[in-house]
Amino acid sequence: MTGISSPDPLKFAFAVKSAPHASRGGSHPLNLTPQQWQTWWASPTSATQRALYIHLPFCRKRCSFCNFFENGSNPARISHYVKSLSTQLNIASKTPFVQSGEFDTIYVGGGTPTDMQASEIAIIGETIQAFPLAKNAEITLEGRINGFTNAKFDAALESGFNRFSFGVQSFNTQVRLAAGRFDNRETLIERLQELSQHPSASIVADLIFGLPGQTMEIWQQDLQDVIQSGVHGVDLYQLIGLQGTRLSNQAQKEKDRNKPTHKETSKQTLTPAVDSQTRASMYATGASLLESSDWQRLSSCHWSRDSRERSIYNSLAKSGIEILPFGAGAGGNIHGHGIMNGRDLSLWHQAQSQVTESGTVADTLPSQVPGMVMSPNPSAALDSQFKAGLDSGALDLSEFNTELINHLMPLFYAWQTHGLVKLSHTIMTQTLAGRFWNVNLQTGLFAYLKQNPFQPCAN
Numbered sequence: 001m002t003g004i005s006s007p008d009p010l011k012f013a014f015a016v017k018s019a020p021h022a023s024r025g026g027s028h029p030l031n032l033t034p035q036q037w038q039t040w041w042a043s044p045t046s047a048t049q050r051a052l053y054i055h056l057p058f059c060r061k062r063c064s065f066c067n068f069f070e071n072g073s074n075p076a077r078i079s080h081y082v083k084s085l086s087t088q089l090n091i092a093s094k095t096p097f098v099q100s101g102e103f104d105t106i107y108v109g110g111g112t113p114t115d116m117q118a119s120e121i122a123i124i125g126e127t128i129q130a131f132p133l134a135k136n137a138e139i140t141l142e143g144r145i146n147g148f149t150n151a152k153f154d155a156a157l158e159s160g161f162n163r164f165s166f167g168v169q170s171f172n173t174q175v176r177l178a179a180g181r182f183d184n185r186e187t188l189i190e191r192l193q194e195l196s197q198h199p200s201a202s203i204v205a206d207l208i209f210g211l212p213g214q215t216m217e218i219w220q221q222d223l224q225d226v227i228q229s230g231v232h233g234v235d236l237y238q239l240i241g242l243q244g245t246r247l248s249n250q251a252q253k254e255k256d257r258n259k260p261t262h263k264e265t266s267k268q269t270l271t272p273a274v275d276s277q278t279r280a281s282m283y284a285t286g287a288s289l290l291e292s293s294d295w296q297r298l299s300s301c302h303w304s305r306d307s308r309e310r311s312i313y314n315s316l317a318k319s320g321i322e323i324l325p326f327g328a329g330a331g332g333n334i335h336g337h338g339i340m341n342g343r344d345l346s347l348w349h350q351a352q353s354q355v356t357e358s359g360t361v362a363d364t365l366p367s368q369v370p371g372m373v374m375s376p377n378p379s380a381a382l383d384s385q386f387k388a389g390l391d392s393g394a395l396d397l398s399e400f401n402t403e404l405i406n407h408l409m410p411l412f413y414a415w416q417t418h419g420l421v422k423l424s425h426t427i428m429t430q431t432l433a434g435r436f437w438n439v440n441l442q443t444g445l446f447a448y449l450k451q452n453p454f455q456p457c458a459n
């Protein structure tokens with residue numbers, strides 16, 4: 001949890017990124033009765049900031065590194081889904097719960113929402129407009145460049161989307177091919193340049209560092225390319241060995257066979273995955289190049305070129321705001337309860353057609369879909385404050401209970417000794433190494449509190 005002492009903490013403070021996200025539990029699964037579900041939608045929110053998350057669980061191809069793939073992008077299947085989804089959104093938008101507070105940010109994510117037809121994108125965009133939206137609310141459509149035609153862009157803009165987040169991963173054509181991506185470098189740069197010329201929409205590109213075959217030289221070119229593409233925001237994600245991906249299955253097979261981790265696959269040679277130290281250097285190279293080109297760091301992994309890119313969804317989601325989830329596989333939280341809708345598409349559809357006790361299909365209440373509902377977590381607000389702070393690169397210690405901060409000081413001093421943070425009177429600022437290892441710091445903080453429970457003085 002403290003990291004280890006090393007002359008080069010960026011590369012060696014921890015062995016590996018602990019997990020994609022940190023959490024310390026604190027809640028348990030609940031059986032939500034239909035009565036309670038009904039009460040939720042009839043009661044006003046107590047949240048001051050809110051988001052809407054709409055999930056489109058379809059992709060045309062399974063990329064080698066990703067485990068978000070859920071269902072193939074079959075046009076009839078998407079059309080059926082969009083119809084049910086918009087019905088649910090329309091019903092929800094009229095409930096007292098939804099109408100009781102504004103939404104600051106909406107995220108239509110996946111999967112690959114840009115695989116919808118232009119008319120379907122418009123349906124979702126127009127349905128979102130029925131929600132009480134904050135002035136200048138951020139409305140994001142996620143997806144990929146391939147197949148994102150001008151007709152889709154226009155339909156999205158006309159129906160209210162103002163932010164577009166595209167997975168690019170790498171511009172290098174060979175790396176892309178090995179990862180199962182469509183399109184070559186030139187096509188991507190050209191299309192991103194076109195889209196970025198829009199006078200107000202924010203165009204964002206996700207890059208991954210550490211993909212097989214992606215050398216430091218290729219990564220530097222990726223960074224140059226993303227800057228040259230004219231996008232307004234960029235995410236630099238470290239490759240995480242997610243279970244169930246083609247990459248981790250290959251790695252496991254090779255480990256089992258006790259062979260080196262490179263393998264011939266249908267004419268493509270995958271070089272070994274990039275080691276953790278090289279990934280750390282890649283992060284440093286990315287941060288330094290973007291910041292020396294006047295990009296602003298909005299979080300440990302997200303930078304903006306200008307003020308049109310705000311990344312509201314990502315930053316608010318980390319601070320634990322209310323997120324209403326819609327769609328199979330969507331996650332969020334309602335009235336302080338964590339929600340994870342089940343991924344099974346047919347079960348999700350079945351729930352839409354369920355008949356109420358009175359014999360009619362409910363049309364004043366969104367369907368309760370299969371999934372997991374969690375009890376409210378008593379430490380949720382505090383945990384989110386720590387997570388959001390560490391993700392942003394600094395913790396404002398004055399915002400926390402002084403006793404709690406004193407309780408955590410041994411951990412913070414250890415982080416400082418290990419080159420991960422710098423402590424001043426009221427702020428703990430992460431070094432570049434601390435930003436790279438920020439999820440390990442979050443995990444470490446929660447582990448520390450578990451081992452050393454905080455008991456405030458009773459007076």
Ligand SMILES: C[S@@+](CC[C@H](N)C(=O)[O-])C[C@H]1O[C@@H](n2cnc3c(N)ncnc32)[C@H](O)[C@@H]1O
Pocket residue numbers: 059065066067068110111112113142143144166167168169206207208237238239240241242
């Ligand atoms: C849910 S995916 C949707 C992206 C979009 N469908 C596409 O194909 O580009 C969102 C982002 O997660 C990131 N991601 C997926 N798998 C990852 C992994 N194993 N490690 C790090 N980032 C990953 C990618 O950068 C991706 O753009």
Ligand code: SF4
Pocket residue numbers: 058059060061062063066067068069110111112167
């Ligand atoms: S990166 Fe995108 S297209 Fe590829 S599997 Fe993941 S969600 Fe689907």
